[in-house]
Amino acid sequence: MSEQATTPEELLSRADALRGELGDSHSRFIEDIYQQAAEVADKVVSQTGQAGRFNLDRALDRVLTSPVWGLPIMVLMLGVVLWLTISGANIPSGWLATLLLDWVYNWLHTAFQAIAAPWWIEGFLVDGVYLAVAWVTSVMLPPMAIFFPLFTLLEDFGYLPRVAFNLDRAFAKAGAHGKQALTMTMGFGCNAAGVIATRIIDSPRERLLAIITNNFSLCNGRWPTQILIATIFIGALVPPVWSATASMLAVLGVAVLGVGLTFGVSWGLTKTVLKGEASTFSLELPPYRPPQILRTLYTSVIDRTLIVLWRAVTMAAPAGAVIWLLGNIDISGVSIAEHLVTFLDPIGWFVGLNGVILLAYVVAIPANEIVIPTILMLTLMVGRAAGADAGVMIEFDTARETASVLVGLGGWTLLTGINLMLFSLMHNPCSTTIMTIYQETKSLKWTTVATLLPVVMGLITTGAITWIARALHLV
Amino acid sequence: MEEQVRTEPLEEEKTTWRLSELKPGRIAVIDHLAIDGEERRRLMDLGMVPGTRVTAEFRSALGDPVAFRIRGSLIALRKVQTRQIVIKLVEE
Amino acid sequence: MEKIAVMSESNQALHPMCDGCARAQLIKMGINSGKWHFAVALAGNPNTGKSTVFNALTGLRQHTGNWPGKTVTRMEGLYKYGEYVYKLVDLPGTYSLLATSEDEEIARNFILFGRPDVTVVVVDATRLERNLNLAYQVMEIADRVVIDLNLIDEAERHGLEISARQLSRELGVPVVPTAARNGRGIDDLIKIVSDMATGQLISRPNRLKVYDSQFGQAVGEVTRSIESLYPGLPNARWVAIRLLDGDERIEKAVRTGELLNMVRGQNGDPAFALQGTAA
Known part of the structure; x- marks a missing residue:
């Protein structure tokens, strides 16, 4: 019998020495577990009936992963989800806008005047805080209430692993981990969630790729922006019957471009700063599960939609206050907002956007959801102050009237719309996501890269498009 | 296409194959895993122990990972992995 | 329906024809930072319905997506049964406790160092062999183990018959067949976990013998x-x-x-x- 270790160090070195003497037998013992499990399973399981559902699953898989139909079906599924969201969200959005931005808004003003509140309290609370919250709610709630349940149904059905299966080779070619397909699709819901989901990737190099590129998955805060701008600028180019379809195709194009960027940026990083081979992994394709529609509706409305909406509202309220203050505190006779917008306008013009959009993206760093409301409020304040149609009372019951603000007051063109859609795809992640990236990477360097890389790419892209369009005299 | 594969005569002299050579629809039994370390464990985690029956089910849209039916579950494996799994073919 | 095999005499009390009697005493407490008497770990392969079991016991509505690796962090919830409060910890779904990925480490460390009073291994009845890998590894680490033979309804639909009694004999721990999606067997699970936590039921996991x-x-x-x-x-x-x-x-x-x-x-x-x- 050998001596006993008396310190942890002794224990470790003794175990090390023994491992050397043992050769292979230590790993064989662990493998015995697998053998044992197989034997017991054979003993207690017996096949008595027909394996009916395997066949249905097999038939589905043949189609959904087919070399011919696999990828088109994937794009088609996303397209159908988007089309249902766009065409379904319009009407309830209008109702909410009438209710919140018209009736309640006017009622609040009346109420404040009735109690003779000072103008600045009334303005700060009603035109600042309330207006931002109301806008976020009416712009975001309907598309989210449609998009989330549909996405959840696909998720519960078992489709996501098939997406990963189909795209695996492309990820391998880009030097990325196959599971990145899963974190990418999670990013379509929320980038912060997508970044956390990268924990399923073991290799640090591939995990970084997945974290940095997750921002190219359009998140729920950006879908409504995409949908609204596409409806106003792209949908308006075609006859009304086709407008939902055209808008859907535009948004789909941006989403697919995002997937392309995910591959491209992963590939580029693999070839430069994050060199390495893609590691192998085994993906399990779970059986298809008949979605429980009612339960899915319930949980996705309660858990996802309302939670995300609540987050948007809590971000919108202070943002609305800030915007109101910016618009109402004057420095040498001109509001701060106007100073900032005037300062940013030349930069905005250079990259085919405008000062309001750039300022809105600074104000909206806490949440992508509030980009559109911020843009609208700033456009109104700055536009009115500039004297354009100061007397006109604008209502925002439909996308058409939002369009009249942007085009009429803000001077937007089709080019501005397209550039905003691209910039919305390629800009810094929201502050929640940035913080999550830091928590997950513990690296200031990679957090900075993940934050700034998309902004730089976005500005270069919109700038290039703008100057090409100008050179060709398209605008 | 698949039918052609089935009627293809077996090379008599060859008794062991790699899993990467298994055509969709065919069945094999795992002989051994020609890898070590963590990769080996990961495959065993999925139930790939010698003697396990494996059926090649279908390829992915882009061709590379192939889905295999292993003890009731469907597992996608890349070619770099299946090249390292030695199998014996099973006659139907 | 499968009979439940347990290791002590208390199984007599456990098998009355009263469906829902355990649940009648179950109080789902959700996330509650209050005091608890027993910690129960929930381990299992990915896609075995672990989160569904978790939801059924705690009343939480953690989303249950159908893809492997969905739960990357652990989730905690409380429930009260009888006079005791149980803290249920939903661990990330893993195939084994041996490998080095972060989720496997979280699961392994909790079972090894977190000292749960009971560890429930949720296994997929339709893919028992692969799931038993994990069960055996957990049984190597922990003494108080319950096997939740979940998705038993799926197994039946696939024409699979599984003897829970024999499985329990082979493993030396209680085996409870459940179909957590529609609540089947959850009563039995609650009861067995409580019996084991309070020491009325003792399991003796069959550990692997070292032949070399x-x-x-x-x-x-x-x-x-x-x-x-x-x-x-x-x-x-x-x-x-x-x-x-x-x-x-x-x-x-x-x-x-x-x-x-x-x-x-x-x-x-x-x-x-x-x-x-x-x-």
Whole structure:
């Protein structure tokens, strides 16, 4: 019998020495577990009936992963989800806008005047805080209430692993981990969630790729922006019957471009700063599960939609206050907002956007959801102050009237719309996501890269498009 | 296409194959895993122990990972992995 | 319907024809930072319906997506049954406790160092063999183990018949067939977990025998060293086997004294073992 270790160090070195003497037998013992499990399973399981559902699953898989139909079906599924969201969200959005931005808004003003509140309290609370919250709610709630349940149904059905299966080779070619397909699709819901989901990737190099590129998955805060701008600028180019379809195709194009960027940026990083081979992994394709529609509706409305909406509202309220203050505190006779917008306008013009959009993206760093409301409020304040149609009372019951603000007051063109859609795809992640990236990477360097890389790419892209369009005299 | 594969005569002299050579629809039994370390464990985690029956089910849209039916579950494996799994073919 | 095999006499009381009687006494408490008497860990392969079991017991509505690796962090919830409050910890779904990915480490550390009073291994009845890998590994680490044979309805639909009684005999721990999606068997699970937590039911996991005598001697020697260095460590044999296998995480736990803290912190919060890994 050998001596006993008396310190942890002794224990470790003794175990090390023994491992050397043992050769292979230590790993064989662990493998015995697998053998044992197989034997017991054979003993207690017996096949008595027909394996009916395997066949249905097999038939589905043949189609959904087919070399011919696999990828088109994937794009088609996303397209159908988007089309249902766009065409379904319009009407309830209008109702909410009438209710919140018209009736309640006017009622609040009346109420404040009735109690003779000072103008600045009334303005700060009603035109600042309330207006931002109301806008976020009416712009975001309907598309989210449609998009989330549909996405959840696909998720519960078992489709996501098939997406990963189909795209695996492309990820391998880009030097990325196959599971990145899963974190990418999670990013379509929320980038912060997508970044956390990268924990399923073991290799640090591939995990970084997945974290940095997750921002190219359009998140729920950006879908409504995409949908609204596409409806106003792209949908308006075609006859009304086709407008939902055209808008859907535009948004789909941006989403697919995002997937392309995910591959491209992963590939580029693999070839430069994050060199390495893609590691192998085994993906399990779970059986298809008949979605429980009612339960899915319930949980996705309660858990996802309302939670995300609540987050948007809590971000919108202070943002609305800030915007109101910016618009109402004057420095040498001109509001701060106007100073900032005037300062940013030349930069905005250079990259085919405008000062309001750039300022809105600074104000909206806490949440992508509030980009559109911020843009609208700033456009109104700055536009009115500039004297354009100061007397006109604008209502925002439909996308058409939002369009009249942007085009009429803000001077937007089709080019501005397209550039905003691209910039919305390629800009810094929201502050929640940035913080999550830091928590997950513990690296200031990679957090900075993940934050700034998309902004730089976005500005270069919109700038290039703008100057090409100008050179060709398209605008 | 698949039918052609089935009627293809077996090379008599060859008794062991790699899993990467298994055509969709065919069945094999795992002989051994020609890898070590963590990769080996990961495959065993999925139930790939010698003697396990494996059926090649279908390829992915882009061709590379192939889905295999292993003890009731469907597992996608890349070619770099299946090249390292030695199998014996099973006659139907 | 499968009979439930349990290891003690209390199974008589467990099998009345009263469906829902355990649930009648179940109070789902959701997320509640209050006090609890017993910690119950929920382990299992990905896609075995673990989160569904978790939801059924705690009344929480954690989303249950159909893709492997969905749960990457652990989720906690409370429920009350009888006079005791149970803290249920939903661990990330893993195929084994051996590999090095973060989610497997979270699961492994909690079972090894977090000292749950009961560990429930949720296994997929339609893919039993692969799921038993994990069950065996958990049984190597923990003494108080319950097997939740979930998705039994799926297995029936696929024409599979599984003898829970025989499985229980083979493993030496109670086996409870459930179909958590529609609540079937959850009563039995609650009852068995409570019996085991309160010590009315004792399981004796069938651990693997070491056949290789040289390896057996080495395991014996290292186990004795560990036992004398860390008296009271409940799974010295497993730690020994892992050290002989060169498991870096366990080596680190020895070197940094983490292992010592595990033994000392008898009634510490089981969560502390996770702080090193979970962000």
